[in-house]
Amino acid sequence: MKTFLKIGKFVLLALFLFMAIAPLYWVIVTSLKGDREIYSYPIKYWPQSFNLDNYKYLFQISNFGIYFRNSIIVSLVASFGALITSTFSGYALSRFRRKRTKALFLLAMYFTQIIPTYMIMAPLFTIFAGVQQTDSLMALTMVYISVMIAFSTIMGKSFFDRIPIALEEAAMIDGCTKTQTIFKIIIPLSLPGLAAIFSFAFVNIWNELFLAVMLLNSDSKMTIPVALNSFISKAGVSWGVLSAGIVVALLPTMIVFAFAQKYIILGLTAGAVKG
Amino acid sequence: MHKENHRFLFLILIPAFILLALFIYFPIFKGILIAFQKYSFYDLSNIHFNGLDNFRAVFTDSNYRFAQIIFNTIVWVFVSLFFQFILGFILALLMRKPFKGRGIYSGLVFYPWALSGFAIGLIWAWIFNGQFGVLNDILLKMNLIESNIGFLSNPKFAMASVIVVNIWYGVPFFAIMLLAALQSVPEELMEAAKIDGAGPIKRLFSIIIPYIKPTIISTTLLRTMWIMNFPDIIYAMTNGGPSNSTNILATQMINKILKFYDYGQGSAIGVIIMFILFTYAIGYLKFTSRKEDFML
Numbered sequence: 161m162k163t164f165l166k167i168g169k170f171v172l173l174a175l176f177l178f179m180a181i182a183p184l185y186w187v188i189v190t191s192l193k194g195d196r197e198i199y200s201y202p203i204k205y206w207p208q209s210f211n212l213d214n215y216k217y218l219f220q221i222s223n224f225g226i227y228f229r230n231s232i233i234v235s236l237v238a239s240f241g242a243l244i245t246s247t248f249s250g251y252a253l254s255r256f257r258r259k260r261t262k263a264l265f266l267l268a269m270y271f272t273q274i275i276p277t278y279m280i281m282a283p284l285f286t287i288f289a290g291v292q293q294t295d296s297l298m299a300l301t302m303v304y305i306s307v308m309i310a311f312s313t314i315m316g317k318s319f320f321d322r323i324p325i326a327l328e329e330a331a332m333i334d335g336c337t338k339t340q341t342i343f344k345i346i347i348p349l350s351l352p353g354l355a356a357i358f359s360f361a362f363v364n365i366w367n368e369l370f371l372a373v374m375l376l377n378s379d380s381k382m383t384i385p386v387a388l389n390s391f392i393s394k395a396g397v398s399w400g401v402l403s404a405g406i407v408v409a410l411l412p413t414m415i416v417f418a419f420a421q422k423y424i425i426l427g428l429t430a431g432a433v434k435g
Numbered sequence: 436m437h438k439e440n441h442r443f444l445f446l447i448l449i450p451a452f453i454l455l456a457l458f459i460y461f462p463i464f465k466g467i468l469i470a471f472q473k474y475s476f477y478d479l480s481n482i483h484f485n486g487l488d489n490f491r492a493v494f495t496d497s498n499y500r501f502a503q504i505i506f507n508t509i510v511w512v513f514v515s516l517f518f519q520f521i522l523g524f525i526l527a528l529l530m531r532k533p534f535k536g537r538g539i540y541s542g543l544v545f546y547p548w549a550l551s552g553f554a555i556g557l558i559w560a561w562i563f564n565g566q567f568g569v570l571n572d573i574l575l576k577m578n579l580i581e582s583n584i585g586f587l588s589n590p591k592f593a594m595a596s597v598i599v600v601n602i603w604y605g606v607p608f609f610a611i612m613l614l615a616a617l618q619s620v621p622e623e624l625m626e627a628a629k630i631d632g633a634g635p636i637k638r639l640f641s642i643i644i645p646y647i648k649p650t651i652i653s654t655t656l657l658r659t660m661w662i663m664n665f666p667d668i669i670y671a672m673t674n675g676g677p678s679n680s681t682n683i684l685a686t687q688m689i690n691k692i693l694k695f696y697d698y699g700q701g702s703a704i705g706v707i708i709m710f711i712l713f714t715y716a717i718g719y720l721k722f723t724s725r726k727e728d729f730m731l
Contacts, residue, residue, distance in 0.1 A: 169529055173540070176526050179603065180544045186569055187558045203572045249451035252444040265448065272459050273657075274712060276664040278689060279705035280462035282469060282698035287462065306458035309451050338443050367551030369667060373693060385553055392557075392671075399561050406554050417549035421542050424549070428608075429615040 250316020523609025556671025
C-alpha cells in the first residue's frame, strides 16, 4: 500500500511537471524549425535541423533589439522606482501607531487592487495627451511605478512588521536619525523582502500589455508585448518567427524567476494580492 | 517624540500617494465620469454628459447579446477558478513533504506564473491550431478523434480551450500560496491523527483544510477578481470569437477601447465590472466572515 501510494505520488508529480514544461518545449522547437517544416505533415516533435533563421529574421523585419532595450529599461527603472517608493510607504504603514490612520491608508492601497487596470487606460491616455506626453516611455514608466506601488507597499509592510521596533529605538538612542535608522537598520535587515518586491514588480511590468498598447504608438517606443501584439496582424510573420519572438520575450522573466523564485514566492505569500 | 515620529511617517508616505493620486485615483475617478459621457476618440470635440446612454448602448449592442457575455464571464471565472484551485491544491499537497530536488522541481513546475498571459495565449493558440496544431496531431495518433478539431474556430470548443489555458496558467499561483499555508500545519497534529486511525482523507478534511481555511478564502476571492479582470489570454487566442463564444466583459471592454475607440462605452463596461466585483467581494466576505485576514 505504501509503495503504491509512493508510485502514485511520483506519477502525479511527473504529470504536473510534463504539463508545465510541454508548451514551453513546443514553442522553442517551433522557433527552431524552418517554415517548410512547421507547415507540413507529419508533425516533427524534434526539429530536423536546428536553425536560428527565425531569430535572425525576427531582428531583420522588426527593431526587436530596440523593443527589447525599451522593455529592459522600462522594467528596470519602474521596478526600482516602485521599490524605493514603497520601501518608505511600507515602512510608514508598518510603524503608524494610530490604528485608524493605518487602516485608512491600508484600505486606500487595497482599493487599487480591486479596480480593473484597464479602467484607467482611456483616462490616462487623455491625461497624457493633455500634457503632450503620449508615446513616451517616461510616462509609461511612471504609470507602471504607480500600478505596482500598492502591492509593493503591502508586501513591504508585512516584511517590516517582522522587524522589532526595539532595534530602531536602540539605534536612535545611539544617535541615529530616523532616516538613518531606515538605511542602517531596516533596509539591511529586510533585503530578502526587498528582493521579493523588486523581482515581483519586474515580472509584472515586463509582461504588461494593454497600458503599453494604449500609451505607446511609434515603432521606436514599443515594448516587447506591444511588438508581439503588432506581429499578429502583420503580414509575413509566420508561427516560426512569432515563436522566436515569444521565446525572446519569455527569457528575462524566466531568468528572473529562476534566480529569484525564493523571493518571489516569499513576496506572493506575504502580500497575497495580485499575481 | 511620538508626534514628531508621526509627522515623519506622513512625510515618507507622500511620494507613494502623489503617484497613486496622479496615475491611479484621478484616472479612476475620471474613468467613472467617462462612463456617463459621450467620449469617443473619433469625435473628441464633442464630449458631453449623456446620462445612462453608454450603459443602454452596451446592453443593447447588436454585435453581441449582453446576456451571453455575462454568461461567458461567469463560466470563464468559475470553471477556471474551480480547476485552478483543485489542481493547485493537489500539487501543493504532493509537494508538502520535502523530497530530493524539490527546489528545482518547484522552479520548473511554477514557472508559468512568471509568463505573460498574452504570450501564453499565443503559445497555446499554436498548440490548439486547427490545421498544424500539435494537440490535434496527438489526439489523432491516440485515435481519440477522427479528424482535426478547430479548437479555437469552432464555437463549441473555443471557451473550453481558453479555459484550459487559464487553468494551466493559474495552477502555480494556488500551489505556491497553498504550499506556503500547508507548512504551517503542525506535523505533530498530523501524526497524532494518524495514530488515532484517521486516514488521509479524514486528515485532509478535519485538520488540513480547517487549518488553511483563511488562505483558501483569501486566495479564492482575490483570484476570482483577478480572473474576471484578465482578458490577456482570450485576447491573444480568440479575441472574444468565434461569434462571441469567448467574449467576456473584460475582452468586450478592451475591444470597445482599443478597436472602436469608444472610451465612454468601454468605461461603462468597466463600471459594471467594478460594481459586480464590489458586490461579490462584500457578499463573499460576509458569507465567510473573515475580514480580518485581509487587513493584516
